Amino acid sequence: MVENNTHAHHGHHGNGNMSEEEQKARIQQEINIANNMSHIKHKIVVMSGKGGVGKSTVAANLAETFNKMGYNTGILDVDIHGPNIPKLFGKEGEVLGIDEEKILPVMSEDGVAIMSMGFLLDSQDTPIIWRGPQKTGVIRQFISDVKWGNLDVLIIDNPPGTGDEPLTVLQTIPDVDAVVMVTTPNSLSQEDVLKCVTMTKKMKISNIGLIENMAYFICPHCEEKLNIFGESQGDKFAELMSIEFLGSIPLTEDVAKAVDNDTIISAKDEKHIVSKEFKSIVSKIEKSFLNKQ
Ligand SMILES: Nc1ncnc2c1ncn2[C@@H]1O[C@H](COP(=O)(O)OP(=O)(O)OP(=O)(O)O)[C@@H](O)[C@H]1O
Numbered sequence: 001m002v003e004n005n006t007h008a009h010h011g012h013h014g015n016g017n018m019s020e021e022e023q024k025a026r027i028q029q030e031i032n033i034a035n036n037m038s039h040i041k042h043k044i045v046v047m048s049g050k051g052g053v054g055k056s057t058v059a060a061n062l063a064e065t066f067n068k069m070g071y072n073t074g075i076l077d078v079d080i081h082g083p084n085i086p087k088l089f090g091k092e093g094e095v096l097g098i099d100e101e102k103i104l105p106v107m108s109e110d111g112v113a114i115m116s117m118g119f120l121l122d123s124q125d126t127p128i129i130w131r132g133p134q135k136t137g138v139i140r141q142f143i144s145d146v147k148w149g150n151l152d153v154l155i156i157d158n159p160p161g162t163g164d165e166p167l168t169v170l171q172t173i174p175d176v177d178a179v180v181m182v183t184t185p186n187s188l189s190q191e192d193v194l195k196c197v198t199m200t201k202k203m204k205i206s207n208i209g210l211i212e213n214m215a216y217f218i219c220p221h222c223e224e225k226l227n228i229f230g231e232s233q234g235d236k237f238a239e240l241m242s243i244e245f246l247g248s249i250p251l252t253e254d255v256a257k258a259v260d261n262d263t264i265i266s267a268k269d270e271k272h273i274v275s276k277e278f279k280s281i282v283s284k285i286e287k288s289f290l291n292k293q
């Protein structure tokens with residue numbers, strides 16, 4: 001009894017201080033993060049000010065497009081409250097494998113490595129309550145303990161806004177190559193993008209691009225272009241914020257239909273205007289942010 005006492009409170013400190021074990025675990029995690037990330041050439045973070053503007057759709061299409069262009073690609077979904085990436089790749093309900101204490105990503109049909117909180121939840125319908133520190137812990141583990149292997153590109157999909165998730169991503173992942181902001185032509189959404197741009201610049205990241213999603217509507221009957229949200233202004237808006245305009249994606253029912261069929265438009269129909277637009281966007285990302293001519 002008495003001899004055990006010497007160990008009982010070992011390393012236990014008051015509020016806010018890490019115990020020795022916690023400090024060791026933290027250092028080990030830092031090492032794992034550095035090791036893991038050193039095998040990933042390019043990291044691209046997708047963000048938006050507002051919800052529902054198409055971040056996950058953009059992230060999935062970017063991943064598919066990079067993959068099709070010959071890049072070994074992965075996608076990390078750090079949306080803990082509403083993970084959509086598994087569904088977009090038709091991989092809902094997939095069980096994760098473990099190898100040498102590391103979590104194996106789920107592979108898409110085309111070979112995109114996918115990791116999402118969705119794979120760790122019993123049911124997509126179960127709402128969960130996470131506090132900041134817990135969320136941060138899980139996201140750090142996605143970066144340190146997932147066996148990503150050698151990747152050319154990792155796309156990271158965030159929930160909207162400037163909360164714990166994007167902050168943790170930007171703080172944890174070393175040398176992020178680019179942050180891609182998604183907005184709709186709606187001006188309120190653009191004001192919120194400005195907040196994200198400001199946060200990103202504060203984190204000393206200046207490679208920021210803008211994608212305008214749902215920029216115009218293509219009538220499914222006559223294929224006429226309709227500016228239902230008013231004239232598209234993505235290029236002017238990007239210029240105003242001193243960030244790079246990457247392109248406009250139209251609102252088309254084919255994008256949503258692909259999701260219903262568990263596919264992504266860039267994977268399913270390479271000739272579609274949306275797929276072509278994503279190819280042009282990826283080329284711009286390569287030239288402006290990945291230093292490829
Ligand atoms: N260009 C588009 N054309 C048609 N539908 C689209 C387009 N982009 C996105 N959508 C649809 O809009 C909805 C929201 O898209 P998505 O889930 O990608 O947004 P999000 O910004 O990731 O949302 P959240 O903030 O909840 O994470 C989805 O149903 C998606 O299929």
Ligand SMILES: [Mg+2]
Pocket residue numbers: 055056057079084158159
């Ligand atoms: Mg999303």
